[in-house]
Amino acid sequence: MDELAEDLELLPATRRALRHRIAVAQSEGRAPSVVAAVLRGGEVVWEGSRTSVEGHGPDGDVQYRIGSITKTFTAVLVMRLRDEGLISLADPLEKHLPGTGVGLVTIAQLLSHTGGLAAETPGEWWERTPAELRPELGDVLGEDPFKLAPGTRHHYSNPGYTLLGSLVEAVRGRPWEEALRAEVLEPLGLERTSGQPQAPHAGGWAVHPWADVMMPEPLEDLGLMAAAGQLWSTTRDLARFAGFLLRGDERVLCAESVREMRTAAAPPEPGLAELGYGLGMQLMAVGARRLAGHSGSLPGFVAGLWLSEADDVAAVVLANCTSGLPASTVAADLVGIVADAEPRFPRPWRPFPESDHVPLELCGPWYWGTSAQVVRLTADGLLELGPVGASGRTARFRAEPDGSWTGLFGYYAGETLRAVRRADGSVSHLDLASFVFTREPYDAEAPVPGGVDPQGWRGIG
Template identity: 60%
Template structure:
């Protein structure tokens, strides 16, 4: 049951529209947002929090057209657009129209980048240049680059494909063109029909629709503003064109958290969140998946994306641990620290109102053959436990904390596939003897037995016949 609270005196109605959080939590969130807007000298700022699939708080600061902005005010979201384009590409993969290991040139007559795989383009490991050839594409009309070949400069390939992470805006222009090639229509029309409409993101558009913020630059040494252009970037649009709202991005965050079988399954979204690149930065706190940024803040692993265009900066972070997300959108031309504010909103909710776990419930059915697999196992002399979960899932965990654990997904052929850690992608096979009884587990040739170095021929290299001594 949703709690109901009286709106404190002086609190705007739009700020208290959602009663899912306690008054003290809402005030702490508002304080962080207000501090960020004031200290960052930002013309306007909107923040929102999603929890358990619903937007539970939003607030705005500053001025948009003489009004305080709200969760329905549009801002340009910049590179958050890339995650939406990545969803389209993964839909094509799930439909069997392409493979992530396919080279782009197999599907698209690309002027550059054709040797890169689809996965490399999604994860910014294609080696393509970070930006287009001049002039700066974010502030100039896309008519200057009418064809794909026009987006590249003299040195389009800066690194060998697959060697390292190098962020590439032109790479996502190519992915947008790939969607158009395989769907036979414009990428945004495909996005609207296949993603935005099913999720309910009615205020996410290619061009701004009122109410929307104007983009501004703030003078570094005086409190005065300069308007920024908001051009149609044409071929580069899949890299950062879209406009959206805090409310729509909360809906998108709920989708990224739980999936929607009309768009993408939860399993595919989990695949997108897996790091495709090495952690970035001196503190190894960030990496990149398939169209998703990964970062570690306050001990939590977050995923989502940041975005900027002239006059706009925004961030969407999702915390799987908290089943929550936060969005911050602003109209300021600066690398203003919206990622930190967004992470702080998540931390505030987690600290003020720790997530209450779902009630434990027994499995709907229990297969005796699977129950037989649970309990202690040994890799050599190292002890592990194997637990059974819903959907015939298994989880291997070391006893004592040291060792290689992993979750495993059941496959139709009676095996299991590792989902994380050292065993990600590896196959777990239950090996049975001639009498049908379980002999051991084989995980990528690693043998697990019921006793430490169990005699009987299962352990590779054999076991000393004189036994333990």
């Protein structure tokens, strides 16, 4: 048995707290039904639902519309194209999808909503109108597609993800949904995620704001806008998808690529992406906890999916009401309930395998000027560089065949760290993005930029 498997099952008090949160959400949000799931350690550890309308008894297999969580699925398809070398995120859209009129916007800008495109389509509310009214990309973009200069700030854009869906179709040579099923849904086993509703599925409802009465919402096919919000799914499928977004899956995207999706690529936007926006993922802080995921809504439905990498916990909440129940907030609350009540057990410490060569000469304290840093090598083969006893930049690096190390995230992402050696093979200093790290503060024998005062360290006379 895995050493941590016994800790996956939630305590009764935690399960009750989760049920209570869902009950409060359904009651105060006046939702016909709400269904939720929590994932921990890669396994669904809790499912719950609450309903007050006959015929709306949901469980983890009932489909709800997930709105803009669809964008994260579309982003996965785009990242697959990048990883296969078919596109670069720095490519202008025109290179792969000519004739749109907005072709200078880069693929990365579209993924992170920094392309300056309008938030919505021109004309009527696209979520409640037939797709036939938008048969061409020009109908989605309109005559004035730009609201801001590209690359200047984050501005959420539904048409931007329509362009990404069309990009996938152009490069793959097949419809967006067909590519999604073959490349993402089937490999991950998401059998209850689809472009059109499949029974059993919930109906979408509008609840009157001042009276306890309801009215059905139209369920429109979004047509060209599908890549921005078309999908239907279940809490079980979305929990499995959240696990993929935490760990990656070599059949779809590697762990490093999904980590890149969870990394801020755009500046913050209060109330929507408080820590910025990644590549198809919103980023949010709840207290000291950092969350990644996405919210979603379409007439008749609200949805939320959030995950905490540090806690290895994710939660999904789906409801069939146009407004009232804050599904995204509730999903974040479920993550917090589990993470706070039952903190994650750290993985057991393990040493390097006996057969591995460990470059011990890199370990220990180093100095960038007078700033004390420390290098550690971990059994997973990564190098960690961080400050000693003070706040500062912390980074992890991956070993390369030539003996160098490549930064994995943060300030040093993609940067190269090299151990510069003396003629006798001993390490003189570390070189990282023009920074020189020495064994002593301002080591006179190392090539410190600007040199070192020949009189050395001294007190006041």
